[in-house]
Amino acid sequence: MSKITKRYIFVIAILLALFSVYNYFIYTSEAYTATAALSPQAVKGQELWQENNCWSCHQLYGLGGYLGPDLTNVYSHPDKGPVYINAFLNSGVKSMPKFQFSENEKAAIIEYLRMVDETGYYPNFDASIENSGWVTLKYKNGR
Ligand code: HEC
The missing domain is CATH 1.20.5 (Single alpha-helices involved in coiled-coils or other helix-helix interfaces)
Structure with a gap:
């Protein structure tokens, strides 16, 4: 060599x-x-969310179908929250089908939406521009 x-x-x-x-x-x-891991109940809720195609009409963080509203923060919305979500799951509305969920299934979906809500805001306008030019979004729980 x-x-x-x-x-x-x-x-x-x-x-x-x-x-x-x-x-x-x-x-x-x-x-x-990952900073937020879903609880087993929320994982069940996520499965129901996927199996029942909630995605086809609803969005989380703006992603999904656009027939119904974005549900990222429906849980913590001052006029909405768990009881309100439960009512929609019980009866549907004219453009949302009535599902036949058991009490456990409804609780799981609500838990899923609660944990999604905890992760942040959508849309998130609470941002600041740093001196470096980066935009920093403010997250819930300081994350
Ligand atoms: C075929 C379309 C469709 C599907 C599938 C659907 N939804 Fe909906 N949903 C809607 C529409 C449209 C509305 C708004 C109705 C209104 O406000 O009059 C709505 C409203 C809601 C609301 C109230 C939202 C708010 O901010 O007022 C919740 C909660 C909800 N849906 C949850 C679900 C969940 C969970 C699933 C899956 C199990 C689901 N939806 C599946 C169409 C759908």
């Missing part, structure tokens, strides 16, 4: 070592773990 080839191999070995260390820190850092 020529001297120059050895030098290349040496440099590449150093770069690979740095790359490994870098990856180790990136993929083991806390920043990559």
